[in-house]
Amino acid sequence: MNLEPGLAHYLVVSAALFALGLLGLITRRNAVQALMGVELMLNSANINLVAFNRFGTGGIDGQVFGTFVIVVAAAEVAVALALVLTLYRARRTPNLDAATSLRG
Amino acid sequence: MTASAFVFWVLATIVLGSAAVVVLSRSLINSAFALLATFAGVAGFYVLLGADFLAAVQFLVYVGGILILLVFGVMLTHRIQDLDLRAEARQLVPGLFVAAGVFALLTAVATRTPWAQGPGRELSATTADIGRAFLGKYLLPFEAASILLLVALIGAALIVRKREDA
Numbered sequence: 001m002n003l004e005p006g007l008a009h010y011l012v013v014s015a016a017l018f019a020l021g022l023l024g025l026i027t028r029r030n031a032v033q034a035l036m037g038v039e040l041m042l043n044s045a046n047i048n049l050v051a052f053n054r055f056g057t058g059g060i061d062g063q064v065f066g067t068f069v070i071v072v073a074a075a076e077v078a079v080a081l082a083l084v085l086t087l088y089r090a091r092r093t094p095n096l097d098a099a100t101s102l103r104g
Numbered sequence: 105m106t107a108s109a110f111v112f113w114v115l116a117t118i119v120l121g122s123a124a125v126v127v128l129s130r131s132l133i134n135s136a137f138a139l140l141a142t143f144a145g146v147a148g149f150y151v152l153l154g155a156d157f158l159a160a161v162q163f164l165v166y167v168g169g170i171l172i173l174l175v176f177g178v179m180l181t182h183r184i185q186d187l188d189l190r191a192e193a194r195q196l197v198p199g200l201f202v203a204a205g206v207f208a209l210l211t212a213v214a215t216r217t218p219w220a221q222g223p224g225r226e227l228s229a230t231t232a233d234i235g236r237a238f239l240g241k242y243l244l245p246f247e248a249a250s251i252l253l254l255v256a257l258i259g260a261a262l263i264v265r266k267r268e269d270a
Binding site: 003004005007008009010011012013015016017018019020021022023024026027028029030031032033035036037039040043046047050051052053054055056057058059060061063064066067068070071072073074075076077078079081082083084085086088094097 | 105106108109112113116119120123124126127132135136139142143146149150152153154155157158161162165166169170173174176177178180181182194195196199200202203204206207210211214215219220221222223224225230233234237238242245249252253255256257259260261263264
């Protein structure tokens with residue numbers, strides 16, 4: 001096994017991080033913890049972008065895209081926490097299972 | 105094993121181990137603190153990949169902003185007296201199967217695809233280049249991102265506002 005980190009190593013680590021984030025997103029009942037799962041997934045995508053930038057054909061585009069991902073993550077977490085607080089105010093619980101008003 | 109390989113494996117251990125704590129811990133506060141280690145480890149990856157500006161941004165925005173917001177979210181949605189802040193998981197076994205399947209798929213794609221690899225960017229300071237890209241080639245996405253941030257700011261404040269009329 002080649003221990004020297006190349007592109008594939010970073011991609012596999014980022015795939016593992018993505019899978020962990022997905023696991024958190026789909027198994028956690030607490031809305032804040034589900035949000036942490038989303039953040040892990042965004043971070044794993046960012047590792048991919050920067051790794052492709054490093055091992056690709058030159059240029060800086062991957063890092064620019066990574067910056068955009070961080071910007072979108074910041075906007076996303078602000079709005080999502082506002083929604084969590086509203087859910088908590090309405091249902092007195094941060095559990096996602098409580099948001100069933102739209103169930104038919 | 106060279107120094108960079110050693111650093112890579114240490115960082116990979118930190119990132120994946122703390123991410124597992126984030127996902128599997130039963131205490132919300134433990135999750136939040138483990139997330140700190142994950143974000144710091146990812147910033148280390150950026151340094152290792154020669155993205156110095158992005159590593160600084162990762163620290164400032166994720167550790168200094170997003171993590172603080174998440175901790176606020178934990179504090180505001182729990183009563184002070186339930187100190188353990190337990191959070192249960194549901195359907196852990198099906199979730200594990202889905203996550204393992206996604207990991208297997210992504211790993212297969214990552215290792216079998218013949219990626220177009222080049223010499224890459226030589227290691228040098230990136231801030232000036234990123235700034236030029238923002239104000240040149242990526243001017244329109246840059247402006248769109250600033251509008252997105254403004255809209256998200258106003259929208260978040262509007263959503264959590266207490267309504268007098270309702």
